[in-house]
Amino acid sequence: MLTSLEPLINGILLGGLYAVIGIGLSMIFGIMRQVNLAHGELMILASYFSLVFLQLLGIHPLVTFLFVLPAIFILGYLIQTFLFNWVLEKGMEPYLMISFGLSIILQNAMLLLFTPDARTLQTSLAIKSINVFNLFYVPVIYLVDFVVGFLVLGLLHLIMKKTYLGWAIRAASDNLTAARLMGINPKRVYALAMGIAVITAAISGVLVGMTFTFYPHSGTQYLIIAFGVVIIGGLGSLPGTFLGGLILGVSQLVGGRIIGPGLQLLSGYIILLIVLTIRPQGILGRK
Amino acid sequence: MAMLEVKNLNVYYGGFQALSDITLSVERDQIVSILGSNGAGKSTLLKTISGLLKPSTGSIHFNGEKIDPLGPHDIVKLGLALVPEGRKIFSTLTVLENLLIGSYSPGARRTKDEQLENVFELFPRLAERKGQLGSTLSGGEQQMLAIGRALMSQPRLIIFDEISLGLSPVMVKHLYHAVNRIKQKGMVVVLVEQDVKRSLKTADFAYILQEGKIRLKGNPKDFTEEEVKKAYFGL
Amino acid sequence: MSSNRIRILLAALLLIALATLPFWATRYMVSILLLICLYMTLASMWNLLAGYSGLISLGQQMFIGIGGYSLAVLSMYHGLPIFLSVFLGGVISVLLAVLISLPIFRMKGVYFAIGTWIIAEALGICFSNWGYVRYGMGLFIQPAYRLSMSTIYYAALVLCIGSIALIYLLLRSNLGLALMAIRDDDRASEAIGVNIFRCKFTCFLLSAFITGMTAGVLYLNTIFIQPFEAFGIGWTVKLLFIVIIGGLGTVAGPIVGAAVFVVLQQYLSEYVGFNLIIFGTITISVIFFTPKGIVGTFQEKLGFEIFPIRRR
Structure with missing residues (x-):
């Protein structure tokens, strides 16, 4: 009986990682009312960045954050400045399509540079697990995912509540005209927000790389997970995103235990479609 | 030299001319009133001065x-603040956050604690409510917040757009009292109003707009009632 | 001669050329035109949703997969005639569309896009875990070996011309008028009695039906079907590319776009790996510099429409 706790506990731990996968997407939607379809590719790009530094310098994947995060921040800033900022006022379609085009470009560029082989960011953590009361095992890496995920969300919360950048981001999504009158340059704030959003994506990308294997086309799968998290939790809501991550993580692992591991992803998708049908704005989201 | 100089300003919305050949100036140590009925072009003028709209010809x-x-964010940095019509406070930010975002420009950030103290002294009500969300304030409190937020940017000139709109007479009196204190602190004040009587009483100099043109200007003490009516209503 | 007569004459010449193509052209040319016809039909159906009904679907591949698998299963396992199987693929696609319409039409804008994509992904997972269709290994559609290239070509040509004529007539009908009204201002059009749901629903079903059938013909040509390819997002990428460069919300857009796409793909096939990067870059550039696409830009500059759908 108690062994059935295993997928539940692991689902919750994995949910912490899922929340970080979704938070960047949620942030961008909350601020600009736009959906960045290249989110998953930017995530996987960070996994490859980390792999490159890991192989060059022989350092731990978590230490590669030192190089990966600044690089990906600059990339996000530039993408927003030179691509997305130009189509913000033209409605939903151009943004959606440009980000879609970007995801195709990134995916195929990664395919060229890194070949289609499966990769992983190897650490000793990946093979360790903790025996809980002789009942079941919890992989150490899941624990790391959860802790890092929780830290990222906490830090983001602090940035939003305690810094000028955070206030500016929230002010700009609240009332754009008034924000401009406060001396806020929206395009610059959007670029910085995108930089932060891709940093969260990059962190989740490195964690995913340490936990699972990844390919150049893995971004799609994680984009859908990000959607799932955000849709269940409501677009643009931080606590909702965390809850969304947990629900998706648990439903995948518990569902996978019941209907078979091959259908693990499917059970997540089904929960997602149910939420989308019943409450299109998510569980905690505002209308 | 005048604090604010607007010269031969023309602004169009598509084919419609919203402002034609507006010239006005605001001197230091003055309260200047800009009056006009709905649709006279006041809002367009303010949007153009604050950088939200670009003029077709003319200079500011x-x-x-x-x-x-310049864009609005650069104009704020130079010390020109606007308290917008309808308050436009950030409803999802707390009162304190609303005020702090007012000190967004780098120059104002350094003195934000001092500014915050000044605002709380001017409007003690805001200090009581500083942890509440902007959306929970009453109309008058929201107007105080909008004024306080503009003061946080350490302006040299502050423009109030329809400060009394929709508020009780007691509250309006209270707000005009605050406007006078702001002037005493050395800031230049521009009032843009539909409430003719009160703003003419407060102002040192006034402009009356109608259909995008200046119809009357001068010291309000020299205006006759006839002149004002004619300029305001076009009778 | 009036411009209308020239138009009819040119159209007739083009039709004759296309109809007799297998008799005088090379096998390679027929295969290229076959592809153009198929992509043109698929793209027109995506355009009917995205360009006219405001429904950006990222899940068109669900009907491609269903159409393809219907063909494979019905013709191989149940021995039905090939073209009946193709037709039934369209019918089953409509059934799927009806089934999912209840949840999917509650979703607006971005949510609709995401919702359709997730359904397609979920179907891909289901098929790759389904022993009846040999899991992810895929199926060889053996009955298709018996068909000649020109038979498949004619099937594609019929679908292509049929669907373009259908869209043209549809847009000139009352439904088309309603769609224009919705596109211009949906709240106002609802106020004057346009049933928005019914208009969009009709387009969605029609798009499912023709996409499902076209997928059948497409897999007659490809012969091999596999779940992650059939239900993959790659299809929508191609359709989006075609419609964007051709011109979103124009009848001729997908036609021009499909021709450009297929020809470009032939040239770029030498540069494996680079082709999708180039397609992506072109798509982004078009959105930036000529957001109306090739056809939209020409119509604007020359004031001439190949398919005038607004009634005068």
Whole structure:
């Protein structure tokens, strides 16, 4: 009986990682009312960045954050400045399509540079697990995912509540005209927000790389997970995103235990479609 | 040299001319009133001065610097603040956060604690409510917040757009009292109003707009009632 | 001669050329035109949703997969005639569309896009875990070996011309008028009695039906079907590319776009790996510099429409 706790506990731990996968997407939607379809590719790009530094310098994947995060921040800033900022006022379609085009470009560029082989960011953590009361095992890496995920969300919360950048981001999504009158340059704030959003994506990308294997086309799968998290939790809501991550993580692992591991992803998708049908704005989201 | 100089300003919305050949100036140590009925062009004028709209022709100088090509975020940095019509406070931010975002420009950030103290002294009500969300305030409190937020940017000139709209007479009196204290602190005040009587009483100099043109200007003490009516209503 | 007569004459010449193509052209040319016809039909159906009904679907591949698998299963396992199987693929696609319409039409804008994509992904997972269709290994559609290239070509040509004529007539009908009204201002059009749901629903079903059938013909040509390819997002990428460069919300857009796409793909096939990067870059550039696409830009500059759908 108690062994059935295993997928539940692991689902919750994995949910912490899922929340970080979704938070960047949620942030961008909350601020600009736009959906960045290249989110998953930017995530996987960070996994490859980390792999490159890991192989060059022989350092731990978590230490590669030192190089990966600044690089990906600059990339996000530039993408927003030179691509997305130009189509913000033209409605939903151009943004959606440009980000879609970007995801195709990134995916195929990664395919060229890194070949289609499966990769992983190897650490000793990946093979360790903790025996809980002789009942079941919890992989150490899941624990790391959860802790890092929780830290990222906490830090983001602090940035939003305690810094000028955070206030500016929230002010700009609240009332754009008034924000401009406060001396806020929206395009610059959007670029910085995108930089932060891709940093969260990059962190989740490195964690995913340490936990699972990844390919150049893995971004799609994680984009859908990000959607799932955000849709269940409501677009643009931080606590909702965390809850969304947990629900998706648990439903995948518990569902996978019941209907078979091959259908693990499917059970997540089904929960997602149910939420989308019943409450299109998510569980905690505002209308 | 005048604090604010607007010269031969023309602004169009598509084919419609919203402002034609507006010239006005605001001197230091003055309260200047800009009056006009709905649709006279007041809002367009303010949007153009604050950088939200670009003029077709004409120029705007603030403190000797040409500001008409600048965006609103750059104009705020130079010390020109606008308290917008309808308050436009950030409803999802707390009162304190609303005020702090007012000090967004780098120059204002350094003195934010001092500014915050000044605002709380001017409007003690805001200090009581500083942890509440902006959306929970009453109309009058929201107007106080909008004024306080503008003061946080350490402006040299502050423009109030329809400060009394929709508020009780007691609250309006209270707010005008605050306007006078702001002037005493050395800031230049511009009032843009539909409430003719009160703003003419407060102002040192007034402009009356109608259909995008200036119809009357001068010291309000020299205006006759006839003149004001004619300029305001076009009778 | 009036411009209308020239138009009819040119159209007739083009039709004759296309109809007799297998008799005088090379096998390679027929295969290229076959592809153009198929992509043109698929793209027109995506355009009917995205360009006219405001429904950006990222899940068109669900009907491609269903159409393809219907063909494979019905013709191989149940021995039905090939073209009946193709037709039934369209019918089953409509059934799927009806089934999912209840949840999917509650979703607006971005949510609709995401919702359709997730359904397609979920179907891909289901098929790759389904022993009846040999899991992810895929199926060889053996009955298709018996068909000649020109038979498949004619099937594609019929679908292509049929669907373009259908869209043209549809847009000139009352439904088309309603769609224009919705596109211009949906709240106002609802106020004057346009049933928005019914208009969009009709387009969605029609798009499912023709996409499902076209997929059948497409897999007659490809012969091999596999779940992650059939239900993959790659299809929508191609359709989006075609419609964007051709011109979103124009009848001729997908036609021009499909021709450009297929020809470009032939040239770029030498540069494996680079082709999708180039397609992506072109798509982004078009959105930036000529957001109306090739056809939209020409119509604007020359004031001439190949398919005038607004009634005068």
